[in-house]
Amino acid sequence: MEVNQIDIEEIVKKILNDLKNEPKENIKESNSTLPSTCRAAVLTDVKKIEVKEFNIPEINDDEMLVKVEGCGVCGTDIHEYKGDPFGLIPLVLGHEGTGEIVKLGKNVRRDSAGKEIKKGDKIVTSVVPCGECDICLNHPDKTNLCENSKIYGLIPDDNYHLNGWFSEYIVIRKGSTFYKVNDMNLNLRLLVEPAAVVVHAVERAKTTGLLKFNSKVLVQGCGPIGLLLLSVVKTLGVENIIAVDGDENRLNMAKRLGATALVNFTKYSNIDELVEAVKKASDGIGADFAFQCTGVPSAASNIWKFVRRGGGLCEVGFFVNNGDCKINPHYDICNKEITAVGSWTYTPQDYLTTFDFLKRAKEIGLPIEELITHRFSLDKMNEAMEINMKQEGIKVVYINDRF
Numbered sequence: 001m002e003v004n005q006i007d008i009e010e011i012v013k014k015i016l017n018d019l020k021n022e023p024k025e026n027i028k029e030s031n032s033t034l035p036s037t038c039r040a041a042v043l044t045d046v047k048k049i050e051v052k053e054f055n056i057p058e059i060n061d062d063e064m065l066v067k068v069e070g071c072g073v074c075g076t077d078i079h080e081y082k083g084d085p086f087g088l089i090p091l092v093l094g095h096e097g098t099g100e101i102v103k104l105g106k107n108v109r110r111d112s113a114g115k116e117i118k119k120g121d122k123i124v125t126s127v128v129p130c131g132e133c134d135i136c137l138n139h140p141d142k143t144n145l146c147e148n149s150k151i152y153g154l155i156p157d158d159n160y161h162l163n164g165w166f167s168e169y170i171v172i173r174k175g176s177t178f179y180k181v182n183d184m185n186l187n188l189r190l191l192v193e194p195a196a197v198v199v200h201a202v203e204r205a206k207t208t209g210l211l212k213f214n215s216k217v218l219v220q221g222c223g224p225i226g227l228l229l230l231s232v233v234k235t236l237g238v239e240n241i242i243a244v245d246g247d248e249n250r251l252n253m254a255k256r257l258g259a260t261a262l263v264n265f266t267k268y269s270n271i272d273e274l275v276e277a278v279k280k281a282s283d284g285i286g287a288d289f290a291f292q293c294t295g296v297p298s299a300a301s302n303i304w305k306f307v308r309r310g311g312g313l314c315e316v317g318f319f320v321n322n323g324d325c326k327i328n329p330h331y332d333i334c335n336k337e338i339t340a341v342g343s344w345t346y347t348p349q350d351y352l353t354t355f356d357f358l359k360r361a362k363e364i365g366l367p368i369e370e371l372i373t374h375r376f377s378l379d380k381m382n383e384a385m386e387i388n389m390k391q392e393g394i395k396v397v398y399i400n401d402r403f
């Protein structure tokens with residue numbers, strides 16, 4: 001091929017231009033001055049979120065400033081939106097967030113797994129244990145039970161204001177646990193926190209010795225938590241998974257995530273019929289292990305009846321107090337010799353397992369990213385809350401459209 005002078009000139013010009021453009025963009029990235037203010041969605045009254053402008057505070061040597069990319073809306077956010085359980089108003093909600101480090105205090109060198117961090121890294125946050133209580137001091141592997149533990153999105157308003165992820169920027173404080181997650185896409189990063197909740201529940205379940213390849217595992221409640229939990233169980237290699245819910249769309253999603261039997265409880269007029277349906281789906285015996293992932297007391301009663309003699313269950317659904325439920329100590333516990341475990345949020349260490357779960361789930365083709373069904377910008381957060389309350393779709397998330 002003949003190359004004439006003009007072509008060469010063109011090529012050289014293009015290369016020079018490309019070279020010129022590339023570093024220019026990088027310089028712009030690293031030296032860009034941050035805005036002095038940003039917007040955050042503030043819960044200003046019961047069921048009322050307003051977008052407010054705040055100064056971006058100066059961070060100290062132990063803090064980080066993170067530009068928010070997005071944050072999932074959680075059941076806890078909804079409870080707070082409705083004025084319970086903590087009644088923290090005004091408040092910037094959102095704890096399932098992810099974003100990019102834009103400013104780094106000089107003492108913050110590594111994430112909670114020991115990985116070096118720098119400006120431009122993507123992170124997710126976990127809890128901020130108090131480090132001083134009996135649990136933190138004497139049971140450091142159980143920091144999920146620290147009663148003074150803080151979580152972004154439930155930190156009362158103060159001079160920083162940017163204390164939750166429903167914002168354009170967030171200040172990550174000293175003592176926070178957080179992880180670098182550059183190797184995960186935005187959808188997966190948005191699922192990390194709720195996935196950590198279910199990974200913890202499955203770790204609790206494993207302690208019973210009842211989760212095996214050939215176990216028949218039942219998951220009651222196919223909201224985001226139930227569906228993610230089902231995905232963890234599937235990813236572990238459990239073949240027989242029974243999903244119980246009252247919504248056909250959610251049951252269909254359960255099937256796509258690996259459920260092998262679906263039970264729609266609305267089709268049965270009483271608990272005996274429902275128990276029969278569950279037994280039919282588990283070789284006439286009942287489930288080896290059952291996860292209770294609803295916040296409904298009657299469902300928490302029913303779950304005991306779905307489990308076989310010698311089986312076990314895990315209560316995952318009650319992150320707020322939704323009331324008492326009735327169980328029969330003779331039939332439900334003693335006579336069947338059931339092993340029950342409770343599960344409460346997660347420890348920072350559960351995040352490491354969670355990253356592997358999310359990657360593995362994607363590798364085996366589980367459509368977990370499709371759990372995110374609704375995306376809202378900051379000025380639409382009231383709508384996001386309402387959609388969540390109506391339980392339309394599955395996972396509702398905030399996406400920062402100015403990222």
Ligand SMILES: [Zn+2]
Nearest residue numbers: 074096193194
């Ligand atoms: Zn959550």
Ligand SMILES: [Zn+2]
Nearest residue numbers: 130133136146
């Ligand atoms: Zn503590």
